[in-house]
Amino acid sequence: MSADREAEDPAVLQEALRGFVRAFGLLHAESTPCGQSIPVSEAHALGELAQESVLRQVELARRLRLQKSTVSLVGQPTGRGWVERGPAAEDGRGVVLRLTPQGSGLRTPSPMRGGSGFPGCSNRSLLMNERASCTPWESERGRSVMPFDLEETTHHFTPTDTGVQDIVADQPGDAEQIDLIRTHLKQEAEAFRRGDFGDPAQIHGDDTPGLAELEEGYERFEVPYHERTDGATMTYDTGDSALVGALHDWFEAQLSDHADHAETGH
Structure with missing residues (x-):
């Protein structure tokens, strides 16, 4: 079977999705590599910040393909002390984000992309399509x-x-x-x-x-x-x-x- 046909085969995609769920730690939040039961969206945000020394909030929204008004995940790691927020240095406008020392301490070797990240974070509310609440x-x-x-x-x-x-x-x-x-x-x-x-x-x-x-x-x-x-x-x-x-x-x-x-x- 060609690579293109494999990509179109529902059984292949289903097996790949099962592997993703298990590798990402969605089944057992308490034993995930990052040791934190947090939403997948928040984990992705932390992962992006782990790749950058500083990132504008609007750029984070773009990378996660979210509207600025729905980047609710940003307030959560900020409230936990994992992320700090401030004005953009180059123009004094806009919001920039960076990991705090505490947030950087959560970083663990990730099986994805061969780098550091936050691969094992659960998101039951996202999977169940529940409305996110404030932190x-x-x-x-x-x-x-x-x-x-x-x-x-x-x-x-x-x-x-x-x-x-x-x-x-x-x-x-x-x-x-x-x-x-x-x-x-x-x-x-x-x-x-x-x-x-x-x-x-x-x-x-x-x-x-x-x-x-x-x-x-x-x-x-x-x-x-x-x-x-x-x-x-x-x-x-x-x-x-x-x-x-x-x-x-x-x-x-x-x-x-x-x-x-x-x-x-x-």
Whole structure:
């Protein structure tokens, strides 16, 4: 049988897939080479970072063929201390990622591509097509700041000429969550107008890309608050291009950290 015919033979492909599942450690997460029960997508992200000294988040999304707003795996290794995040050195914009010493310590010889990587990480949620949730660190910090249920609501971060941030109830008729969203977002709009970004800093960290620029330049933008039928909206209005860039970087970082509880578009 020719190589082309072998590639088309379902039995051959099935056997190759079985070999992949076993080699990748999907059957026994507790005994995988990396010793961590983490999603396959996260393992691939760590593997890519192991090949590079530094990698832009948008490039990681491209390599994994994911949208920037769905690279939920980035927030998880960051929260575990395996990955550190910061602004791009060459232009000060965008988000770059690199392994921490702790993350590098997870590296083990990989049977794939003959190099180092994270080959033995399980992903039951991905295989079962379950909805990914935010990381434990984000949930814990989020509950201390946001009164609504993260599992019943969604954040929207939309980089426009400036930026629009919405929080909406997943169920349009959920009056309790809508009221909590409106109360919270109205308070945040008032705080941001004073240059107080303490709540998002508590969740995402003081070093979140774009945050320092927004805190310093708060007098150069306005934050109107509006209600919508399923939640509330904050619009960031400024003619300062540097602040717009910082705002978009800040949005991108929050999209990553909030994982499947956030998306772009409103």
